Amino acid sequence: MKAWVLEKQAKIEGRPLKLMEVETPYPKDNEIRVKVLVCGVCRTDIHIAEGDLPLRKPNLILGHEIVGIVDKTGKDVKKFKIGDKIGISWLNSTCGKCKYCLSDRENYCPDFKCTGWDVDGGYAEYAIIKEDSALGLNDIKLEPEDIAPLMCPGIAGYCAFKLTDIEKGEKLGLYGFGPTAYYVLKVANHLSIDTYVSTRSQKNMEVAKKAGAVWAADASKKDLPCKLDKSIVFPPAGNLVEPALTQLEISGILVLAPVSMSTIEIGNYSQNLWGRDIRTLFNVKKSWGEEFLSIANEMQIKAGKEIFPFEELQDALILVRKGKIKEANAVIKVGDW
Ligand SMILES: NC(=O)c1ccc[n+]([C@@H]2O[C@H](COP(=O)([O-])OP(=O)(O)OC[C@H]3O[C@@H](n4cnc5c(N)ncnc54)[C@H](OP(=O)(O)O)[C@@H]3O)[C@@H](O)[C@H]2O)c1
Ligand SMILES: [Zn+2]
Ligand SMILES: [Zn+2]
Structure with missing residues (x-):
């Protein structure tokens, strides 16, 4: 072959x-x-x-x-x-x-x-x-060409989403807006979860809003309008972690999706980390992959x-x-x- x-x-x-x-x-x-x-x-x-x-x-x-x-x-x-x-x-x-x-x-x-x-x-x-x-x-x-990206960014995004333990009525934050975040946003919409997207690129802000984000801007330049219940950081940028934690409600969960990450520093433990949890996406799970494929089919993502x-x-x-x-x-x- x-x-x-x-x-x-x-x-x-x-x-x-x-x-x-x-x-x-x-x-x-x-x-x-x-x-x-x-x-x-x-x-x-x-x-x-x-x-x-x-x-x-x-x-x-x-x-x-x-x-x-x-x-x-x-x-x-x-x-x-x-x-x-x-x-x-x-x-x-x-x-x-x-x-x-x-x-x-x-x-x-x-x-x-x-x-x-x-x-x-x-x-x-x-x-x-x-x-x-x-x-x-x-x-x-x-079509096969629409299913292929579901196999990695789709399934991995869904696994990160599941790790947040988010429930209906809660607010979700997504930091970085690559293909993985896109699929999370679509699924969150489907489940009526309000999603706030922080992205640096103007084009991504537009794509995110069109895909259903209630807010899309660069959170390092523009304040988020509210605190979030659960968030996911997608880029391998450790400097995003503490700011993302500051935007979380007490009891909030922050999921880190990257497979590698630059240095993470938490300068103020009591104010920014205490009372919140950090989880990491390690590997994907087959049962969550199957669950995601079924949702993707239902929604025709x-x-x-x-x-x-x-x-x-x-x-x-x-x-x-x-x-x-x-x-x-x-x-x-x-x-x-
Ligand atoms: N654990 C697993 O099994 C698994 C599987 C698949 C993917 N992943 C992880 O999921 C993450 C997302 O992957 P992806 O392919 O969807 O996206 P990606 O292309 O890695 O990037 C995601 C977005 O992050 C933003 N970004 C990149 N560098 C940044 C920086 N230094 N500071 C701030 N923002 C930055 C960019 O968004 P803006 O331009 O919008 O800011 C980019 O579109 C990756 O980190 C990957 O390692 C994990
Ligand atoms: Zn991959
Ligand atoms: Zn084993």
Whole structure:
């Protein structure tokens, strides 16, 4: 099969991925093989390609926002059949035996394996996944290119949203407005939760208001009109944490979504942290992913996407790196069924 392979990490402008012919993978007994239709581009792909995150396997195929069709099944597979539409997210597998896996908290499993990092991902004609980790998409009435970004920013945003424990009637704050925050805003609207968006960009303020934010401005320049019950910080900017805490009611919860973060300093504990909780989004949970897909289908959530042919993956990565994608998401069209 054709695949984009990362042999050696390097700056994305140096085009470290190589398009080559590799052996087509074959599913083990409890695995399915998927013919990849589309795969969304994530900033994490760039972090891995450039070496911000260590390489965990040689000759890695990146990509963890996969939508495809089952084309082969292992002999023990029961949940899926050839022709089924499925999604593969960042969650590739967990051990299934540890105290976390046994208590529906597999996101903390010490053996959590990531698609497109520990295991080959979706920038290839075929990908393999254990049937227990695959997300069934037959009932999702959205186009593959609209489903792909749901697999990472959509599901991760929903997991961050769930961690806030927000309830109807409460006020939610979102700091930073990338693709992840966009999906949270849509879901919050759907659940009649008033959402306040802090973003630096004028364009994002407009997008946020159009998507239903009751307030959208740069909270570092313009005071929020009220205190918030729950908030999520999306950018990896530690300097946003204390100001976000000051905007929370006592009993409020602040969720930090980033996978890495610049230094966090809390200068005034008693005034700004005491009485509030900070939580972090570690890994995603399958049950929350399924819950999100069902809401996304009900709402027919679509975000802006720019579609690139398979051969132009590397150009798409460079554009994402430079922030030059015209839409919120970049999606690679890999194959047809
Ligand atoms: N734990 C997980 O499994 C997981 C999975 C997926 C994503 N994530 C995390 O979710 C976060 C959001 O990802 P994303 O792809 O949606 O968005 P993103 O492209 O990383 O950025 C989010 C927004 O943050 C703002 N921003 C960036 N740098 C900033 C800075 N220094 N100060 C203030 N604002 C800044 C920008 O918004 P404005 O221009 O609007 O200000 C940007 O649009 C990331 O941090 C990512 O690590 C975690
Ligand atoms: Zn991602
Ligand atoms: Zn486990």
